Amino acid sequence: xxxxxxxxxxxxxxxxxxxxxxxxxxxxxxxxxxxxxxxxxxxxxxxxxxxxxxxxxxxxxxxxxxxxxxxxxxxxxxxxxxxxxxxxxxxxxxxxxxxxxxxxxxxxxxxxxxxxxxxxxxxxxxxxxxxxxxxxxxxxxxxxxxxxxxxxxxxxxxxxxxxxxxxxxxxxxxxxxxxxxxxxxxxxxxxxxxxxxxxxxxxxxxxxxxxxxxxx
Amino acid sequence: xxxxxxxxxxxxxxxxxxxxxxxxxxxxxxxxxxxxxxxxxxxxxxxxxxxxxxxxxxxxxxxxxxxxxxxxxxxxxxxxxxxxxxxxxxxxxxxxxxxxxxxxxxxxxxxxxxxxxxxxxxxxxxxxxxxxxxxxxxxxxxxxxxxxxxxxxxxxxxxxxxxxxxxxxxxxxxxxxxxxxxxxxxxxxxxxxxxxxxxxxxxxxxxxxxxxxxxx
Numbered sequence: 001x002x003x004x005x006x007x008x009x010x011x012x013x014x015x016x017x018x019x020x021x022x023x024x025x026x027x028x029x030x031x032x033x034x035x036x037x038x039x040x041x042x043x044x045x046x047x048x049x050x051x052x053x054x055x056x057x058x059x060x061x062x063x064x065x066x067x068x069x070x071x072x073x074x075x076x077x078x079x080x081x082x083x084x085x086x087x088x089x090x091x092x093x094x095x096x097x098x099x100x101x102x103x104x105x106x107x108x109x110x111x112x113x114x115x116x117x118x119x120x121x122x123x124x125x126x127x128x129x130x131x132x133x134x135x136x137x138x139x140x141x142x143x144x145x146x147x148x149x150x151x152x153x154x155x156x157x158x159x160x161x162x163x164x165x166x167x168x169x170x171x172x173x174x175x176x177x178x179x180x181x182x183x184x185x186x187x188x189x190x191x192x193x194x195x196x197x198x199x200x201x202x203x204x205x206x207x208x209x210x211x212x213x214x215x216x
Numbered sequence: 217x218x219x220x221x222x223x224x225x226x227x228x229x230x231x232x233x234x235x236x237x238x239x240x241x242x243x244x245x246x247x248x249x250x251x252x253x254x255x256x257x258x259x260x261x262x263x264x265x266x267x268x269x270x271x272x273x274x275x276x277x278x279x280x281x282x283x284x285x286x287x288x289x290x291x292x293x294x295x296x297x298x299x300x301x302x303x304x305x306x307x308x309x310x311x312x313x314x315x316x317x318x319x320x321x322x323x324x325x326x327x328x329x330x331x332x333x334x335x336x337x338x339x340x341x342x343x344x345x346x347x348x349x350x351x352x353x354x355x356x357x358x359x360x361x362x363x364x365x366x367x368x369x370x371x372x373x374x375x376x377x378x379x380x381x382x383x384x385x386x387x388x389x390x391x392x393x394x395x396x397x398x399x400x401x402x403x404x405x406x407x408x409x410x411x412x413x414x415x416x417x418x419x420x421x422x423x424x425x426x427x428x429x430x431x432x
Binding site: 011012013014016018019020023024026027030031050051052054059064065066068069070071072073075191196197198201 | 227228229230232234235236239240242243246247266267268280281282284285286287288289291407412413414417
């Protein structure tokens, strides 16, 4: 049975992991008979957004604690992640990837990346194991690996950031997966496009399926 | 196109709506070509649970604001719900149904039900439109309609509460749907059983499919 590490970045599209992308990634993995373990960095969120009105709230929330909501409590500190324990790693999207896992939402191509996230991605690349990323997360992978082929769909501002980093962007539509053979990086746009929840299901299925096919 | 109202109770299994059940209910509806609008009551959560360690946190969170995380901001106050606008209503589970939509988690058969939830369910029953409930939510429907046939799976303590209320419980396993023809109530156990995420997908698909078939 192939095992995936699923890295979450909070709980909610505007300040954490996108909930549909996270849930449907876990479903896609389980559907194919593979297993998953959720991880998240044990750090404070950059901020807390009221998802009803879009305004910042004067609260502090922890990325690992909030991610545990999506994982039903079954989640580990990303510090504990070991590449040897998993066959693949995958990052659902949501602004959490650009605000908590990295500072891409604020600093663009000059962003910094959380140390535990960087270590996990580098360790998987060195172990020659596949790395998956949905939605905005491919920008984080680009920031870590630099010379990599990715997609985030068609969003001009984000494509500019990715190309400034030195990565190559491929325009895609719903459900498409871009595969970088050299870096073993798989990416799909999901909610970076104006998507329906069924498109997210397609994207999650297609990327997990492509990763598993490569592993066979 | 048939339209569903999806009633959420927060965001996270231990103090709100169960995230997988909510997401997969929305996916099941969209997959069948129907539409949905999310709703939640605009009230404070009973409490906030740290989903990593299971302990209560000294915070206040609002059910509508937190539910908006699952709905990506596209959610309405349940006070605005009108039975005339929808073909069906459905309640995903999670402790939020038993702690926020009602007090069943604390008061069992003597629980009270949130006024907006009760109004919505009674209005749909009077309009002879189908009512769906997953996981623990059938206990809330039982508390409102009293003489109704439901399932929450096999959990003895909850079955006792449901029968004390005056409703009839049917034991079921993963993906089963109990249909009460007189009240047009559809129920399925989901995470009230020791379930995998693929079982939740089956349960959500089966209940939405049964509701749509009845509507045809």
